[in-house]
Amino acid sequence: MYDFAYHKPATLAEAVGLLADPEARPISGGQTILPALKHRLDRPAALVDLSGIAELRGIRKDRDRLVIGAMSRHFEIQTSPVVQAAIPALARMAGMLGDTQVRNRGTMGGSLANNDPAADYPAAALGLGATLVTSGGRRIGADDFFQGMFATALEPGELLVSIEFPVPEKAGYAKMRNPASRYVMTGVFVSRGPMGVRVAVNGAGPGVFRQPDMEAALEANWSADAVAAIRQDPDGLNGDIHGSAEYRAHLVTVMAKRAVLDAG
Amino acid sequence: MPSVSLTVNGTSHTVEVEGRTLLVELLREKLRLTGTHVGCDTSQCGACVVHVNGESVKSCTILAVQADGGSVTTIEGLAGPDGALHPMQEAFREYHALQCGFCTPGMVMSAIDLVKKHPDGMSEHEIREGLEGNLCRCTGYHNIVRAIAAAQEVMHGRAAALAPAEA
Numbered sequence: 001m002y003d004f005a006y007h008k009p010a011t012l013a014e015a016v017g018l019l020a021d022p023e024a025r026p027i028s029g030g031q032t033i034l035p036a037l038k039h040r041l042d043r044p045a046a047l048v049d050l051s052g053i054a055e056l057r058g059i060r061k062d063r064d065r066l067v068i069g070a071m072s073r074h075f076e077i078q079t080s081p082v083v084q085a086a087i088p089a090l091a092r093m094a095g096m097l098g099d100t101q102v103r104n105r106g107t108m109g110g111s112l113a114n115n116d117p118a119a120d121y122p123a124a125a126l127g128l129g130a131t132l133v134t135s136g137g138r139r140i141g142a143d144d145f146f147q148g149m150f151a152t153a154l155e156p157g158e159l160l161v162s163i164e165f166p167v168p169e170k171a172g173y174a175k176m177r178n179p180a181s182r183y184v185m186t187g188v189f190v191s192r193g194p195m196g197v198r199v200a201v202n203g204a205g206p207g208v209f210r211q212p213d214m215e216a217a218l219e220a221n222w223s224a225d226a227v228a229a230i231r232q233d234p235d236g237l238n239g240d241i242h243g244s245a246e247y248r249a250h251l252v253t254v255m256a257k258r259a260v261l262d263a264g
Numbered sequence: 265m266p267s268v269s270l271t272v273n274g275t276s277h278t279v280e281v282e283g284r285t286l287l288v289e290l291l292r293e294k295l296r297l298t299g300t301h302v303g304c305d306t307s308q309c310g311a312c313v314v315h316v317n318g319e320s321v322k323s324c325t326i327l328a329v330q331a332d333g334g335s336v337t338t339i340e341g342l343a344g345p346d347g348a349l350h351p352m353q354e355a356f357r358e359y360h361a362l363q364c365g366f367c368t369p370g371m372v373m374s375a376i377d378l379v380k381k382h383p384d385g386m387s388e389h390e391i392r393e394g395l396e397g398n399l400c401r402c403t404g405y406h407n408i409v410r411a412i413a414a415a416q417e418v419m420h421g422r423a424a425a426l427a428p429a430e431a
Contacts (some may be wrong), residue, residue, distance in 0.1 A: 006266055006329045008281040034325050035306060037284075047283065075319075080419075099308065100378065100395025104319045105326065167415060182396065 005046040012055045012161065016135050018048045018171045019157040025066065026050055026159060028071055028110035031102050056109065056161060061086055064194065069158040070109025077108060077203065087128070089171040089189070089262065093120050095109025096175070099182075109160040112143050112145075115152050117238070118183040122146055122208040123173065127189030127200035128165045135159040148207040150184035168193030170222070174255045175203065178242055185243055190214075190259040191221060199227075199256060203247040204237050214256050224257040273341025282326045287411045288312045288323035290331075291338060299339040299369050300334045303399070310398030312350065313370035320377035323399070339369035342376075351426065352376050355415035356408070359429045363402035371408055374398050379416045386416060 009015040057070035066086040073224035077094035084091045091111040162168040168191040175187030184203035217226040234249035269278045303311035307325040315337040342350035378394040417423035
């Protein structure tokens with residue numbers, strides 16, 4: 001790892017000011033950026049630690065929305081009574097990612113802003129129709145936020161402040177993990193609620209995406225049987241030594257069935 | 265050069281570090297606390313697990329500056345001043361929960377955090393799931409799981425003493 005200057009601002013405004021430097025990078029939980037810096041995939045002049053900023057913290061229910069501060073750690077989300085009551089599938093997801101030590105450090109905002117194709121939270125954000133609130137005062141719908149592999153609608157230096165999840169009637173998630181790395185091979189998040197019926201797929205493609213055929217089928221009949229016969233087109237999905245695009249396409253149907261069962 | 269002030273095993277330290285200095289480097293190279301091991305240096309193996317403010321973290325994946333102002337506990341800080349072992353250490357000894365011993369410090373530190381996070385106790389399956397972030401390349405998991413199952417009874421006050429391994 002190359003050396004860098006380290007800043008720990010106490011306010012969002014101060015952090016945004018420091019990140020105006022194009023050579024500066026934000027660090028939240030550090031569970032992705034530190035391994036990347038060890039591999040010298042990037043050489044920032046400065047890291048701006050977001051952990052001292054109170055505005056990025058807190059989990060609360062605001063009428064029909066669950067609002068999660070971007071710096072909320074996976075362990076906090078997993079064990080939050082507010083999350084468990086409002087969207088239990090989201091709390092379960094937080095408890096299923098990484099390992100205990102990663103969950104003690106890693107944050108929801110960091111994961112969403114990174115948008116790794118194998119990350120879990122993008123499926124929840126897209127599958128629930130979340131709104132992502134930024135330091136620039138923008139409110140970005142999940143349908144517009146995720147823009148393919150490691151790409152989002154965030155501008156350089158713009159930070160996620162909070163994520164607003166409309167509370168659904170039902171939601172569920174299922175994933176197949178790579179047995180060695182434990183990263184997502186294919187996951188499916190389903191929900192029914194104020195945003196309609198939504199089905200989001202992660203891990204299978206270069207970025208998280210919605211599955212409209214399954215959404216239509218579940219709209220007509222909310223049951224695992226409704227999605228059992230729907231085939232995902234493997235065209236454009238990831239194929240690698242861990243599994244072909246056809247295998248991942250097959251997993252989309254299997255995980256969709258399990259996600260509906262998880263939702264109940 | 266940034267300066268980091270932190271408490272390690274109850275002792276206050278102020279240390280000059282680089283921005284890029286990892287917590288494990290501070291512990292091993294500056295404070296000479298070499299009980300914390302570096303296995304993979306890629307946050308997979310868990311040999312470097314320590315507690316920061318009471319929670320287990322991989323000390324190869326946190327900067328020393330991020331622990332500024334915090335309280336760190338390493339394997340060296342578990343035993344009492346009289347040398348009495350922590351119940352988890354005692355269980356690892358009683359159940360022979362190690363072979364080569366390289367992963368042991370991280371296993372013990374992870375196991376203590378796991379037990380604290382599960383006040384109602386863990387099943388064998390939950391213990392195995394909870395150890396996802398710790399690798400034992402001797403594959404000696406069986407006795408590690410048995411040791412944690414026994415230690416949680418003592419740590420939660422449900423047993424006054426460790427059940428003997430042969431019982």
